[in-house]
Amino acid sequence: MIFQFLRRNAPLGLVPGAVLLLLSCSDGTGPIAANGPSMAFGTWVPGPGDTCSSETHDRFSVVGPDGKLYPTWHPPTDPATGCTFGHEHGRDPRGSHLYGRTGPIPFGYANEVLDAWDPGRMRHEDHVGHKIEWENDVVFRIEDGVSSRLLQVTCDVMTKLHQGTHSKDAFTNNLHELVYHIRCTDRTELDITVMDAIGTPGEFTISCGNNSHVTVGPATPANSPNGGGQRVIPDRSCIDAFLLQPPGTSSDFNAVRESWQTSVGIQKDNGDNIAFINPYFQVLFPSRFYDPSLAGGLGRIMDTCYETESNGDIAQGGACAQSTNNGQLPGLAFDDPRVVFNGSRRFVDINSNHIDNANGAEVWYTDPFGRHGATRPFPGSIRQFVASVRNDYGFDVSGPSMGGNRNYGGNGVHAPN
Amino acid sequence: MRRFKACLIAGMIPMLTIAIPLPGQSRQAVVPSRGSDPAIQRSGFWFGAGVGSARADVSCNICISDPKSELSGNLRAGITLTRSVLLGLEGTGVANSEDGVNERYVALSVVVYTYPTRSGMFVKGGLGLIDYRADDDIDRLTSRPLVAQVGVGYEFRLSRSLSLQPFGNLMATSKGNLSFNGTRVTDDVSFTLLQFGIGLALH
Numbered sequence: 001m002i003f004q005f006l007r008r009n010a011p012l013g014l015v016p017g018a019v020l021l022l023l024s025c026s027d028g029t030g031p032i033a034a035n036g037p038s039m040a041f042g043t044w045v046p047g048p049g050d051t052c053s054s055e056t057h058d059r060f061s062v063v064g065p066d067g068k069l070y071p072t073w074h075p076p077t078d079p080a081t082g083c084t085f086g087h088e089h090g091r092d093p094r095g096s097h098l099y100g101r102t103g104p105i106p107f108g109y110a111n112e113v114l115d116a117w118d119p120g121r122m123r124h125e126d127h128v129g130h131k132i133e134w135e136n137d138v139v140f141r142i143e144d145g146v147s148s149r150l151l152q153v154t155c156d157v158m159t160k161l162h163q164g165t166h167s168k169d170a171f172t173n174n175l176h177e178l179v180y181h182i183r184c185t186d187r188t189e190l191d192i193t194v195m196d197a198i199g200t201p202g203e204f205t206i207s208c209g210n211n212s213h214v215t216v217g218p219a220t221p222a223n224s225p226n227g228g229g230q231r232v233i234p235d236r237s238c239i240d241a242f243l244l245q246p247p248g249t250s251s252d253f254n255a256v257r258e259s260w261q262t263s264v265g266i267q268k269d270n271g272d273n274i275a276f277i278n279p280y281f282q283v284l285f286p287s288r289f290y291d292p293s294l295a296g297g298l299g300r301i302m303d304t305c306y307e308t309e310s311n312g313d314i315a316q317g318g319a320c321a322q323s324t325n326n327g328q329l330p331g332l333a334f335d336d337p338r339v340v341f342n343g344s345r346r347f348v349d350i351n352s353n354h355i356d357n358a359n360g361a362e363v364w365y366t367d368p369f370g371r372h373g374a375t376r377p378f379p380g381s382i383r384q385f386v387a388s389v390r391n392d393y394g395f396d397v398s399g400p401s402m403g404g405n406r407n408y409g410g411n412g413v414h415a416p417n
Numbered sequence: 418m419r420r421f422k423a424c425l426i427a428g429m430i431p432m433l434t435i436a437i438p439l440p441g442q443s444r445q446a447v448v449p450s451r452g453s454d455p456a457i458q459r460s461g462f463w464f465g466a467g468v469g470s471a472r473a474d475v476s477c478n479i480c481i482s483d484p485k486s487e488l489s490g491n492l493r494a495g496i497t498l499t500r501s502v503l504l505g506l507e508g509t510g511v512a513n514s515e516d517g518v519n520e521r522y523v524a525l526s527v528v529v530y531t532y533p534t535r536s537g538m539f540v541k542g543g544l545g546l547i548d549y550r551a552d553d554d555i556d557r558l559t560s561r562p563l564v565a566q567v568g569v570g571y572e573f574r575l576s577r578s579l580s581l582q583p584f585g586n587l588m589a590t591s592k593g594n595l596s597f598n599g600t601r602v603t604d605d606v607s608f609t610l611l612q613f614g615i616g617l618a619l620h
Binding site: 144145146147149150151152153185186187392393394395 | 598
C-alpha cells in the first residue's frame with residue numbers, strides 16, 4: 001500500500017499539481033516530479049541492519065514548491081512491508097492541525113534553494129537528520145500577572161529542523177534547514193522555511209561548560225553567515241566530568257544533552273524584522289561528542305559506557321545502564337539498535353513568536369536565510385507567510401516545550417539517526 | 418478594590434436618602450401611573466438606586482471565559498415623559514477582586530423605562546458606554562466598548578412616591594479593543610453582565 005499524502009486543500013508552498021502527481025503514483029513508484037529529483041532525494045541507502053531498500057524509502061516523497069521531488073516524513077518501519085529504515089523523522093505530521101495547510105514537508109527544500117541563491121554557498125545535509133515535532137492546542141505562557149489571569153493564547157505548532165546528532169557535521173556547520181509553522185488564537189500565524197544559521201560557524205558551545213566555546217575548524221560552506229543562538233554540544237570534558245564517576249555515584253546524562261538554540265528573523269530588504277522566532281531544539285541522548293584526540297573529533301558516547309578511567313571512574317546508571325541492560329551487554333557498537341544514544345529522545349522549546357507586520361503583506365519572499373524580504377519572488381527566494389499583525393502586547397507570550405514525553409526510538413532505529 | 422466597594426456602597430446611601438419623600442413633593446403635578454396601583458405617582462424628576470449581584474463574563478479570541486459573581490450597584494435619575502415612560506441616565510458599577518487581580522466595570526447609559534401593563538412590572542432598555550479595567554496594581558487591562566442593556570423589574574409601592582424594585586438586567590457590549598497598559602492586545606473583546614438586585618425609586 002502506498003503511503004498517501006493527500007489532503008483536502010492545496011498544501012502550502014507545494015505546486016498545485018502535486019496532489020494529482022501523487023494520485024498518479026499508484027504503481028508504487030512515488031510521485032512524479034516535473035522538474036526531476038532534488039539533491040536531497042534518493043540519498044539514503046540502507047545500512048547493514050536496515051531491511052528496507054532505497055526504492056521503498058524513496059516512495060515517501062513529495063513534490064516541492066519548485067516542482068522537484070523531495071524526501072519527506074515516513075515512519076521508521078514501512079507500513080506496507082514491515083521492513084525497517086533504521087532512522088526516524090519524529091512525529092507523524094498528519095496528526096497536526098496544520099497539516100491540511102502545510103501538507104507533507106519537503107526535506108531539503110531550503111538547501112536546494114540555497115544552491116540557486118548562492119552557488120558558492122552550497123550546503124546539503126544528510127537524510128536522517130530531518131526531525132519533525134508538533135503539538136496541537138498548546139497553551140502558551142503569558143508573563144504578566146493580570147494578563148495571565150484573564151487571557152490565554154493557544155497555538156498549533158509544527159517544526160522541522162535538520163538536527164543530526166550522530167556525525168561531526170554540527171561541530172563546525174551552523175547552517176541547518178528549519179521549517180516552522182504556527183497558528184495561534186491571537187492571530188499569530190507563520191509559515192517559515194529557512195536555512196537557519198545557528199550560532200557561529202566553525203565552533204560550538206560546550207554542553208557542560210560555562211558558555212565555553214570550542215573552535216573546531218572551517219565550516220561548510222566556508223562563507224556560512226553568523227547566526228544568533230548557539231549549538232550546544234558535549235565534548236570530552238563533559239564525559240570526564242559528568243559521565244565517568246566514582247563507583248557508586250550516578251552519572252549525569254543531562255551533561256551530554258544537545259541544545260540547538262535558534263534565533264531566526266524574517267527580514268525585509270531594508271533589514272527590518274517582520275517576524276522573529278527562537279525555538280530551542282533539545283536532544284537528550286545524542287550519539288556523539290567532540291573529542292579532538294579522535295579522528296574527525298568524533299567520539300561515541302556509547303563507547304564511554306564501557307570506559308574505566310585510571311582513577312576507577314565509570315559511567316553508571318541512566319542511559320548507559322539501559323543500553324547495556326545493566327552491564328550485561330558488552331561491546332555494543334554505537335549503531336546498535338539497542339543503544340539509547342541514538343538521538344531519538346527530543347523536545348522543542350517553542351519560546352517566542354514575534355510578528356511586527358501590521359497591515360503588511362502576508363506573503364513574503366526571502367533569500368534562504370530569511371533576509372531581503374520582498375513581496376514578489378526572485379531567483380533563489382523562498383515563500384514565507386507572516387500574518388498581517390503586530391503581536392507585541394507589552395507582555396511576553398511564549399510557548400512551552402513539546403515532545404518531551406515522546407520517544408521516537410525502537411522499531412530498529414539506531415545511530416546514525 | 419475594597420476602597421472601590423466602599424465607595425460603591427457609600428454612593429448608595431445618599432441615593433437611598435433621596436428616596437425619602439420630600440416635603441411638598443405630593444403637591445407637584447402628577448401623572449397617574451397606568452399600573453395596577455394608581456396610588457403610585459410618577460412625575461417630574463425621578464431618582465433610583467439599587468444593589469445586587471452581577472455575573473460578568475469577558476469574551477475574545479484569547480480571553481479566558483470564567484464568569485464570576487460580583488458585587489454590583491447602580492444609580493439612576495431622569496425625567497418622566499409620560500405616565501408609563503421614563504427617560505434617564507443610569508450608572509452601573511460592578512467590582513470583583515480575586516487572586517490579586519481587581520476587575521471593575523463602570524457603565525453609563527441612557528435608559529428608558531416603560532410600564533407596559535397596569536401592574537407594577539416595568540421593562541427597560543438602554544445604550545451607553547462601559548469602562549472595563551483589570552489590574553494588579555502594576556499592570557492594567559482596559560476596554561471601553563459600547564453597551565446595550567435590557568431589564569425587567571417590578572415596583573412594590575412603599576408610599577405614594579416611593580417604590581421597592583427587584584430587578585434583573587442584562588448588559589452586553591459591542592466588540593472593542595482590549596489594551597494592556599495602553600497597548601492594544603485584541604480588537605474583539607466583549608463583555609456580558611447579568612445583574613439581579615433590588616432598588617428604591619423615588620418618583
